[in-house]
Amino acid sequence: MTTPHDTSAQTAQRIDAMEMTKHRRTPAPDTPQTRAYIRLLEEVSNFQHALVQANPTAEASDELIAKLASVRETLEQAAVPEAERLYARGELSGGEMQVLMPPLTVEHVDDHEFRAHTVAGEFAMGMNQAMHGGVVSVLFDTAMGRLAMGTEMLSARTVYLTTQYRNITPIGERLDLTATVDTVEGRKKFISGQLWHGDTLCAEADSLFVAVKPGQQ
Numbered sequence: 001m002t003t004p005h006d007t008s009a010q011t012a013q014r015i016d017a018m019e020m021t022k023h024r025r026t027p028a029p030d031t032p033q034t035r036a037y038i039r040l041l042e043e044v045s046n047f048q049h050a051l052v053q054a055n056p057t058a059e060a061s062d063e064l065i066a067k068l069a070s071v072r073e074t075l076e077q078a079a080v081p082e083a084e085r086l087y088a089r090g091e092l093s094g095g096e097m098q099v100l101m102p103p104l105t106v107e108h109v110d111d112h113e114f115r116a117h118t119v120a121g122e123f124a125m126g127m128n129q130a131m132h133g134g135v136v137s138v139l140f141d142t143a144m145g146r147l148a149m150g151t152e153m154l155s156a157r158t159v160y161l162t163t164q165y166r167n168i169t170p171i172g173e174r175l176d177l178t179a180t181v182d183t184v185e186g187r188k189k190f191i192s193g194q195l196w197h198g199d200t201l202c203a204e205a206d207s208l209f210v211a212v213k214p215g216q217q
């Protein structure tokens, strides 16, 4: 039996970065299996939200652990290599196909500008109804990374990402995320972004993304 963090040789395979990007950015086919998987991720997201809010009794926790272990075993039996997975597939895998961060609803993306919005649940909270700073940065990384890929969907990696936290980022309220390509120098794209709650600037970020070379892992 594997553990939740086991990466067995069967499923953990590294391939050419461009090949992996091509797979990950190709939307999963619209099939009953994909639609059911999206519903499963939504339920996991609901579960995460309920988990952080609850103080279950010791007995209730033990009961949940047994149920979760059974669910995990079902998933382990369906494990496939990364290049075959449904998880995080699509043009923007910051959307409904992942549970790493609050889902981003994209309004616009081209080679110069990205705009999206999100509403975060309490799983994304640091404390006191404010978003965890690391979640703010992962939102920037995703938005700016998607912009760096541009309309050609090039494979690009974050070289650096500097986040300035200007005001508390609220949980449970609409947040608007924008990013702009400021400069392009060969493989390098310098990108800046802002996270807004209404007229309040919650955070801003500067980053450098570099397009990977053929053959890079």
Ligand SMILES: CCCCCCCCCCCCCCCC(=O)SCCNC(=O)CCNC(=O)[C@H](O)C(C)(C)COP(=O)(O)OP(=O)(O)OC[C@H]1O[C@@H](n2cnc3c(N)ncnc32)[C@H](O)[C@@H]1OP(=O)(O)O
Pocket: 088, 091, 092, 093, 094, 098, 099, 100, 141, 142, 143, 144, 145, 146, 156, 157, 158, 159, 160, 186, 187, 188, 208, 210, 211, 212, 213, 216
């Ligand atoms: C799972 C849930 C879903 C969520 C997710 C998916 C979301 C769906 C949306 C898609 C969007 C995702 C986007 C995520 C993107 C990552 O988060 S990627 C993960 C984090 N980043 C990494 O792990 C990168 C690790 N580093 C590397 O792999 C390599 O260093 C790199 C980036 C490929 C560059 O290596 P290289 O090709 O050998 O490049 P190198 O020649 O050293 O440098 C290139 C240029 O950058 C310059 N440079 C390098 N470092 C620096 C620096 N620190 N400062 C300034 N210049 C620098 C060099 O001077 C050089 O400049 P030129 O001489 O060309 O003018």
